[in-house]
Amino acid sequence: MPEVVLSSDRAMMSNYHGKEFLGFGATSPSVGIPEFLFRWIFTPKPPGKNGVVREAPYGLRKIEAKLIEEGFDTLTVDPSSLKRYLSTAKVLLITGHDYFGLGPPSTTFSSLVKRESLNAISFRKFITSREIRKAKKEGLKIIAGGPGAWQFRIRDEQRREYGIDCVVEGEGENVIVDLIKKALNGENLPEFVNGDEFYPSVEQIPEIKNPSINGLVEIGRGCPKGCSFCSVTRKPLRWYPLNKIEREIRVNVESGLYGGILHSDDVLLYGSKDFRPRPEKLLPLLELSMSHYRTLAFSHASLSSVVSLKDRFSEIAETVLQNQKFFGAEVGIETGSVNLAKKIMKNKAKPFEIERWKEIVIEAFGIMHDNSMIPAGTLIVGIPGETSDDIYETIELIEDLSDFRSLIVPLFFVPLGLLKDENWFLAGNVREDHIELLKTCLKHDMKWVRDIMPGYLQGLWYGPILKLAFRIFLRGVGRLFRKHGIEIN
Numbered sequence: 001m002p003e004v005v006l007s008s009d010r011a012m013m014s015n016y017h018g019k020e021f022l023g024f025g026a027t028s029p030s031v032g033i034p035e036f037l038f039r040w041i042f043t044p045k046p047p048g049k050n051g052v053v054r055e056a057p058y059g060l061r062k063i064e065a066k067l068i069e070e071g072f073d074t075l076t077v078d079p080s081s082l083k084r085y086l087s088t089a090k091v092l093l094i095t096g097h098d099y100f101g102l103g104p105p106s107t108t109f110s111s112l113v114k115r116e117s118l119n120a121i122s123f124r125k126f127i128t129s130r131e132i133r134k135a136k137k138e139g140l141k142i143i144a145g146g147p148g149a150w151q152f153r154i155r156d157e158q159r160r161e162y163g164i165d166c167v168v169e170g171e172g173e174n175v176i177v178d179l180i181k182k183a184l185n186g187e188n189l190p191e192f193v194n195g196d197e198f199y200p201s202v203e204q205i206p207e208i209k210n211p212s213i214n215g216l217v218e219i220g221r222g223c224p225k226g227c228s229f230c231s232v233t234r235k236p237l238r239w240y241p242l243n244k245i246e247r248e249i250r251v252n253v254e255s256g257l258y259g260g261i262l263h264s265d266d267v268l269l270y271g272s273k274d275f276r277p278r279p280e281k282l283l284p285l286l287e288l289s290m291s292h293y294r295t296l297a298f299s300h301a302s303l304s305s306v307v308s309l310k311d312r313f314s315e316i317a318e319t320v321l322q323n324q325k326f327f328g329a330e331v332g333i334e335t336g337s338v339n340l341a342k343k344i345m346k347n348k349a350k351p352f353e354i355e356r357w358k359e360i361v362i363e364a365f366g367i368m369h370d371n372s373m374i375p376a377g378t379l380i381v382g383i384p385g386e387t388s389d390d391i392y393e394t395i396e397l398i399e400d401l402s403d404f405r406s407l408i409v410p411l412f413f414v415p416l417g418l419l420k421d422e423n424w425f426l427a428g429n430v431r432e433d434h435i436e437l438l439k440t441c442l443k444h445d446m447k448w449v450r451d452i453m454p455g456y457l458q459g460l461w462y463g464p465i466l467k468l469a470f471r472i473f474l475r476g477v478g479r480l481f482r483k484h485g486i487e488i489n
């Protein structure tokens with residue numbers, strides 16, 4: 001039986017029916033439908049055998065790989081099977097994107113609907129479960145990490161209450177072994193560790209040994225753009241060589257996953273040393289991925305890279321679209337105001353000038369639409385220094401995007417990165433101009449979600465049931481917003 005168990009709550013461990021985008025639903029409170037149905041649509045139970053999950057969050061797989069390489073007896077398990085494995089475990093490692101529902105999407109939806117997000121409920125139920133409480137009394141050490149680790153700094157009281165001994169912020173590969181050794185020896189652990197101070201080189205980053213959720217594989221780390229609101233620090237860009245990426249893809253494919261997601265803060269920038277995409281590096285990466293996966297998506301892409309690659313974009317799309325009609329990526333629009341863009345993200349448009357931001361966004365959306373790429377574009381609402389004029393410029397931009405197949409997700413400002421000492425933006429701060437912006441986005445999304453969803457949910461035997469449940473959910477969302485005077489149909 002393992003001495004180190006890795007797991008997390010169901011909102012993190014689910015594979016979202018193999019449709020990664022549905023995972024975003026976990027950042028919302030259940031609206032319009034009963035919670036059990038909401039949970040089934042957005043966070044179904046993870047597939048696995050004997051309580052061992054088939055797929056796990058990529059970051060958790062990286063840490064698992066490091067521990068396996070160092071000879072620790074580890075296992076990554078389904079949260080509903082903790083009872084079986086915690087009886088012998090001495091350390092529990094957990095991960096989270098958004099432990100307390102404080103991330104931008106959860107804050108936005110929760111403060112509008114005035115209810116707790118599903119991911120926050122899911123984590124609380126997990127960490128206060130009888131199995132974990134019992135194991136804790138028997139001396140279990142808990143170490144938490146993942147992109148949401150920063151939330152424990154502002155919820156330190158709850159961290160103590162939940163018995164989380166140590167929180168690792170940032171990249172954990174070079175600090176985890178020492179922590180596990182200490183935990184197994186019964187030594188006290190530091191309450192917080194900044195893994196970014198010891199960030200690993202490409203060679204030090206282990207390769208996953210077991211499959212990641214929805215076949216996600218990282219292609220590199222770091223971002224050179226340094227936007228002030230972003231938690232991605234300005235660590236050096238590190239791109240992985242193709243053979244390293246291929247070995248991880250093989251792990252996923254050999255476990256039966258046929259679709260994959262390439263992950264980095266800008267997949268289109270693969271192999272670049274600055275802000276200029278290098279198609280001679282990117283295309284071989286895509287060809288390699290498609291030689292193993294049947295379908296492919298990108299976690300993130302930048303709009304400036306889309307425009308930089310406009311002459312090669314049809315080639316890029318053709319490579320990815322061999323067995324699928326569309327592919328998706330998250331893209332950051334953030335604002336339609338050039339004045340605001342200059343203040344908060346002066347490098348975001350690079351290699352172009354930030355003064356051209358609005359036209360870059362429109363041109364990029366046009367290129368993606370023409371090439372069957374569906375972007376989920378994020379906006380920041382309520383960033384410090386934002387004026388009403390800035391908001392109306394963003395509204396104009398969203399209206400200009402109305403003919404492009406896409407989703408636009410407005411997110412309330414959360415103080416992170418260089419702006420971590422600023423105030424949160426919550427529903428109480430929402431003014432008329434913000435409501436106008438939210439309405440414009442909702443209209444855009446309702447139009448396109450009906451177009452996108454039927455195709456997106458294809459391929460599941462229970463797809464028709466899921467589509468019906470999703471339609472009921474959309475009707476519920478419509479009713480809820482109508483109640484607040486927002487007509488979105």
Ligand code: SF4
Nearest residue numbers: 223225226227230265
């Ligand atoms: S918001 Fe995107 S482009 Fe800006 S620093 Fe963060 S990851 Fe880089």
